[in-house]
Amino acid sequence: xxxxxxxxxxxxxxxxxxxxxxxxxxxxxxxxxxxxxxxxxxxxxxxxxxxxxxxxxxxxxxxxxxxxxxxxxxxxxxxxxxxxxxxxxxxxxxxxxxxxxxxxxxxxxxxxxxxxxxxxxxxxxxxxxxxxxxxxxxxxxxxxxxxxxxxxxxxxxxxxxxxxxxxxxxxxxxxxxxxxxxxxxxxxxxxxxxxxxxxxxxxxxxxxxxxxxxxxxxxxxxxxxxxxxxxxxxxxxxxxxxxxxxxxxxxxxxxxxxxxxxxxxxxxxxxxxxx
Numbered sequence: 001x002x003x004x005x006x007x008x009x010x011x012x013x014x015x016x017x018x019x020x021x022x023x024x025x026x027x028x029x030x031x032x033x034x035x036x037x038x039x040x041x042x043x044x045x046x047x048x049x050x051x052x053x054x055x056x057x058x059x060x061x062x063x064x065x066x067x068x069x070x071x072x073x074x075x076x077x078x079x080x081x082x083x084x085x086x087x088x089x090x091x092x093x094x095x096x097x098x099x100x101x102x103x104x105x106x107x108x109x110x111x112x113x114x115x116x117x118x119x120x121x122x123x124x125x126x127x128x129x130x131x132x133x134x135x136x137x138x139x140x141x142x143x144x145x146x147x148x149x150x151x152x153x154x155x156x157x158x159x160x161x162x163x164x165x166x167x168x169x170x171x172x173x174x175x176x177x178x179x180x181x182x183x184x185x186x187x188x189x190x191x192x193x194x195x196x197x198x199x200x201x202x203x204x205x206x207x208x209x210x211x212x213x214x215x216x217x218x219x220x221x222x223x224x225x226x227x228x229x230x231x232x233x234x235x236x237x238x239x240x241x242x243x244x245x246x247x248x249x250x251x252x253x254x255x256x257x258x259x260x261x262x263x264x265x266x267x268x269x270x271x272x273x274x275x
Contacts, residue, residue, distance in 0.1 A: 018100065018104075019099070019100035019103070021099070022099075025077050025078075025079070025180070026077060026078060026079045026080070026099075027098065027099050027100075028096045028097065028098060028099060028231055028232075029075035029076065029077055029096070029097055029099055029102045029107065029182055030075060030076050030078065030083065030086075030094050030095070030096045030232075030234070031048065031073060031074065031075045031076075031094055031095055031097075032076075032086070032087065032090040032091050032092070032093060032094035032234070033090070033091050033093050033094065034090065034091030034093070034166050034167055035091065035093060036093050036235060036236075036240050036243060036244070038093065039093040039094070039095070039233075039235070039244075040244070040247050042095060043095075043233070043244075043247065043248070043251075043261075044247065044251065046224060046225055046226065046227060047222040047223055047224040047225065048073050048095075048184075048222065048223040048225075049073070049215055049216045049221070049222050049223075050071045050072050050073045050184060050185070050186050050215060050221060050223075051071065051072070051073070051212035051215065052069040052070065052071050052072075052197065052208050052211060052212045052215075053069065053070055053071075053072055053074070054067060054068070054069050054203075054208070055067065055068050055069070055070055055157070056161060056162075056163075057153070057156075059113070059115040059120070059158045059161065060113075060115075060120065060123065060124050060127070060153075060156075061124045061128075062124060062127050062128060062131070063128055063131065063132075064131055065131075065198055067198070067200075067203065068153070068196050068197065068198045069196065069197040069198070069203060069208050070154050070185065070195075070196055071185060071186055071188060071193070071195070071212075071215065071221075072154070072183045072184060072185050073107075073183070073184040073223060074181055074182070074183055075097075075102065075107060075181070075182040075183070075184070076179050076180050076181060076182070077099075077109065077180035077181075077182060078179075078180050080275045081275040083275070084272060084275075085178070086178075086179065087234075087268065088167065089165055089166060089167065089174075090166050090167070091166055091167055092234065092235065092236035092268050093234065093235055093236065093240075094232075094233075094234045095230060095232070095233060095234075096230070096231040096232035096233075096234070097225065097229055097230065097231060098229070098231055101225070101229050102182065105184065105223055106184060107182050107183065107184045108155060108182060108183055108184075108185070109180075109181070109182045110155045110156065110157050110181050110182065110183055111155055111156055111157070112157055112158070112159050112176060112177045113156050113157065113158050113159065114158075114159055115158060115159075123149070123152070123156075126149065127149050127153075130146045130149060131146070150195065150196055153196075154183070154185050154195075154196070155183060155185070157176050157181065158176060159175065159176060159177055160173065160174065160175045160176060160177075161173070161174065161176060162174070184223055186218075186221035187221075188218075188221065191218055191221075193211065193214075193215065193218070197211070227253065227257055227260070227261055228257075228260070230261070230264055231264065232264050232265075232266050233261070233264050233265045233266070234265075234266045234268055235265060235266070235267060235268065236267070236268050236269055237267065237269050238267060238269070238270070240267070241265060241267050244265065245262060245265075248261050248262060
């Protein structure tokens with residue numbers, strides 16, 4: 001096979017390259033939480049667990065579905081110098097991973113939907129038809145289409161809407177595209193959990209929180225990482241730094257890994273003016 005020279009690299013080497021960094025977005029994905037106590041287990045266990053998150057899908061005009069719960073771990077694709085608004089909404093405690101690592105682990109950017117678009121209209125029509133079709137002739141195809149449409153639904157979000165601010169606890173209107181969201185949605189087939197919960201009889205915050213906590217028992221769905229995979233650990237205050245270093249000192253890791261982990265910590269109150 002003839003190899004075409006391309007500068008110092010061959011065409012085969014270029015094709016084999018595993019990752020092409022964005023020239024506009026960060027080459028990093030961040031995931032945040034509202035309290036240090038929620039962040040610490042992510043570091044102690046070197047893994048992230050998905051939780052069921054409620055999604056308002058009224059904008060899709062699906063007759064039998066208004067709100068659903070999807071298992072996911074959310075990430076944002078935002079440069080550090082623009083991330084303060086995101087922190088103010090979701091919390092000042094987070095981890096950052098290289099985008100290449102995220103993509104290898106199946107983390108996927110979502111699609112933002114304009115409720116007035118033809119895409120939304122077509123999706124609503126087809127989904128409603130599938131839900132209403134009880135014909136035995138089309139049952140197998142209908143089940144397959146329903147599965148496909150539900151899979152698509154897990155990666156849809158409206159351009160804007162109302163949601164609860166994780167920090168202030170207030171319901172506020174938000175432009176969701178500002179989140180530049182990516183999602184890790186595990187496959188729960190073969191487990192005792194449903195891929196999507198939509199039964200209004202069980203869908204309340206308390207029950208769904210208990211179900212989410214139970215997901216930690218399903219080891220195969222955890223996003224496991226090595227400490228070398230981490231790019232940054234973001235915390236809010238110097239007091240947080242002292243507590244986190246104490247946690248790191250208690251890990252069963254060698255001194256080089258310990259020092260490297262500490263070097264990745266960003267104290268946002270002290271560093272935010274530099275971004």
